[in-house]
Amino acid sequence: MISFMLRRLLQALIVVLGVTLIAFILQNLIASGPELARAIIGPKATNEQVATFIAQYGLDRPIFVQYLHYLGQLLRGNLGYSYKLNEPVRQIIATELPKDAFLLGVALVLSILISVPLGVWQAVRRNRPVDHVGTVVAFIFYSMPSYWLALLLISFFAVTLRLLPAEGSQGTTLAAMLTNPAGLVLPILALTLVNCALFSRYMRSAAIETLAQDYIRTAKAKGAPRFRILRKHLLRNSLVPVTTMVGLSLPGVLTAGVVIEFVFNIQGVGLSFYTAATTSDYPVELGITILVGTVTVLGNLFADVMYAVLDPRVRYD
Amino acid sequence: MTDVIPGFLDNAGSPADTGDRDPAARPAVVMVRTLYQNKIALVGVVFVILVIGFCFIGPLLYHTNQTEPNPAILNEAPSAQHLLGTDYVGFDVLGRLMVAGQSSIEIALAVAVISTSFGVIWGAISGFWGGVTDAVLMRVVDIVLAIPALFIFIYLASVFRPTVILLIIVVSALSWVGPARLIRGETLSLRVREYVDAVRVMGGSSSRVIVRHIVPNTISTIVVNATFQVADAILILATLSFLGFGLPPPAATWGGMLTNGMNYLYDGYWWQIYPAGLIIVMTVIAFNLIGDGLRDALEVRLQPR
Numbered sequence: 276m277i278s279f280m281l282r283r284l285l286q287a288l289i290v291v292l293g294v295t296l297i298a299f300i301l302q303n304l305i306a307s308g309p310e311l312a313r314a315i316i317g318p319k320a321t322n323e324q325v326a327t328f329i330a331q332y333g334l335d336r337p338i339f340v341q342y343l344h345y346l347g348q349l350l351r352g353n354l355g356y357s358y359k360l361n362e363p364v365r366q367i368i369a370t371e372l373p374k375d376a377f378l379l380g381v382a383l384v385l386s387i388l389i390s391v392p393l394g395v396w397q398a399v400r401r402n403r404p405v406d407h408v409g410t411v412v413a414f415i416f417y418s419m420p421s422y423w424l425a426l427l428l429i430s431f432f433a434v435t436l437r438l439l440p441a442e443g444s445q446g447t448t449l450a451a452m453l454t455n456p457a458g459l460v461l462p463i464l465a466l467t468l469v470n471c472a473l474f475s476r477y478m479r480s481a482a483i484e485t486l487a488q489d490y491i492r493t494a495k496a497k498g499a500p501r502f503r504i505l506r507k508h509l510l511r512n513s514l515v516p517v518t519t520m521v522g523l524s525l526p527g528v529l530t531a532g533v534v535i536e537f538v539f540n541i542q543g544v545g546l547s548f549y550t551a552a553t554t555s556d557y558p559v560e561l562g563i564t565i566l567v568g569t570v571t572v573l574g575n576l577f578a579d580v581m582y583a584v585l586d587p588r589v590r591y592d
Numbered sequence: 593m594t595d596v597i598p599g600f601l602d603n604a605g606s607p608a609d610t611g612d613r614d615p616a617a618r619p620a621v622v623m624v625r626t627l628y629q630n631k632i633a634l635v636g637v638v639f640v641i642l643v644i645g646f647c648f649i650g651p652l653l654y655h656t657n658q659t660e661p662n663p664a665i666l667n668e669a670p671s672a673q674h675l676l677g678t679d680y681v682g683f684d685v686l687g688r689l690m691v692a693g694q695s696s697i698e699i700a701l702a703v704a705v706i707s708t709s710f711g712v713i714w715g716a717i718s719g720f721w722g723g724v725t726d727a728v729l730m731r732v733v734d735i736v737l738a739i740p741a742l743f744i745f746i747y748l749a750s751v752f753r754p755t756v757i758l759l760i761i762v763v764s765a766l767s768w769v770g771p772a773r774l775i776r777g778e779t780l781s782l783r784v785r786e787y788v789d790a791v792r793v794m795g796g797s798s799s800r801v802i803v804r805h806i807v808p809n810t811i812s813t814i815v816v817n818a819t820f821q822v823a824d825a826i827l828i829l830a831t832l833s834f835l836g837f838g839l840p841p842p843a844a845t846w847g848g849m850l851t852n853g854m855n856y857l858y859d860g861y862w863w864q865i866y867p868a869g870l871i872i873v874m875t876v877i878a879f880n881l882i883g884d885g886l887r888d889a890l891e892v893r894l895q896p897r
Contacts (some may be wrong), residue, residue: 286734290731290738291738293732293734293735294738294739297735297739407632414787414881418827419872420830420847420872421831422834422851423830423854423869424829424858434858521775523737526737526741533836548742569738570739572734575737
């Protein structure tokens with residue numbers, strides 16, 4: 276198991292390297308040399324300033340040399356500098372990441388806590404009214420564009436009922452944001468509903484598949500108590516695909532995060548990424564892409580390791 | 593050497609394996625029969641047929657001008673002339689739903705077919721051969737999976753004007769990794785099954801094992817995933833429109849209509865929001881219902897006994 280994990284960790288490192296390479300190449304395909312320099316230091320820069328910038332940052336060197344230089348800086352924790360925001364990219368991420376971690380993390384935990392029991396319940400009560408209602412509700416939330424769901428929540432809770440603010444909590448730091456918890460309810464609710472719809476569907480499928488296994492029949496036949504079967508046999512085996520799903524859902528969760536931050540105007544990494552994209556703030560875009568890529572790789576790593584830990588039938592050799 | 597006992601090989605482990613050679617138990621037949629019996633899935637099929645008819649035959653019956661804006665009839669409420677009113681540039685909303693549906697459905701179906709086929713091949717090869725092949729193929733999947741799709745969309749959108757072909761290529765290029773990973777996971781556990789050993793012992797080639805035994809046994813995953821791909825592609829297109837990276841006018845998509853309508857959320861122009869929103873939700877639900885129905889049809893092991 277240890278050697279499997281070490282090998283998996285090495286693979287993860289290779290993937291992160293691949294992510295940085297692809298992101299860097301993509302960015303250079305879009306803008307490089309004078310174009311990139313002008314995008315960074317501004318459209319009013321003189322030709323001399325552009326030339327100085329290019330010489331200073333070596334933008335005239337071959338792309339591979341530039342990549343190695345970027346990678347070297349990355350290893351020293353330097354993600355570049357945003358001239359648009361006049362702040363190091365690392366600083367921007369450091370201020371905003373805790374807010375995303377909180378929002379997405381709370382939504383993710385809530386979704387798992389709701390959807391795992393819900394999915395098992397639906398599987399056990401398959402094709403009964405409870406199952407049908409759960410399926411229909413999950414379908415509706417899953418099939419709704421997340422921005423529309425968020426705006427419907429706003430128009431109902433903020434405009435019609437006037438219960439909650441339409442805008443997300445503002446604040447430069449997580450602590451400042453937490454002083455206004457009412458503004459966090461709708462964004463977290465929207466994210467949770469989106470995740471729950473997906474997770475409960477998978478959980479139900481996984482539990483139904485497990486219920487058809489022979490060991491469930493054996494457990495029933497030997498007279499094991501119903502709850503024990505559910506907990507020891509059904510839940511544990513059904514959780515295997517769920518861990519994979521949670522690990523794999525991270526890019527989707529992060530993408531939903533961008534949309535929700537956009538709708539509720541929450542200044543997190545997602546909204547910064549969107550702003551950077553629309554203002555050609557390439558260092559910020561590149562930095563956030565690599566950050567998100569790394570988080571996703573860690574999610575995959577988690578999913579694979581859990582897969583091996585939870586399912587003894589899966590052997591990696 | 594591969595056709596030693598064709599009858600045995602063909603039947604071994606196929607998803608509709610009922611133990612005897614009942615021709616009515618072929619996957620396609622089971623699929624159609626169960627879809628017909630499964631009322632919910634049938635609702636999905638009927639709705640998809642209705643939507644396709646609405647989008648592709650509808651414009652022949654309900655003539656509207658969908659190419660030139662008409663400033664004389666901006667934001668008009670539903671009336672006898674315009675059954676669902678008009679939008680912010682004077683297009684008839686009902687007619688626009690049809691035109692927008694054509695591009696939305698075409699793109700989504702193309703994405704589902706391309707990304708699923710590619711992903712299945714990739715995943716089956718990776719899981720079956722294992723070793724270095726698996727390592728290399730899966731690292732590629734991980735890299736594509738790890739780069740957030742939005743990043744690539746946004747980058748491309750800042751350079752290229754989004755077109756139907758570009759959207760199909762880009763959404764497919766980012767969607768095939770899901771099925772690839774799923775099928776690879778299933779192949780990992782399928783390749784150690786007895787019937788695979790049996791084929792091997794009888795001299796069956798690797799490609800025969802993959803094509804005739806591994807892939808048919810993952811068919812439920814493939815089909816369910818393909819229907820999700822259609823649904824997801826419709827949602828991705830809608831989200832791209834919302835963020836400003838959809839097909840530019842005069843082309844129309846449901847997501848673009850919903851996004852434009854949302855600007856009038858507080859003006860009470862409901863006909864610009866709910867028809868587009870509902871048709872997205874209902875079409876996506878319909879594809880999901882079909883996926884669920886097919887899953888029940890194909891997973892014989894899960895049938896109530």
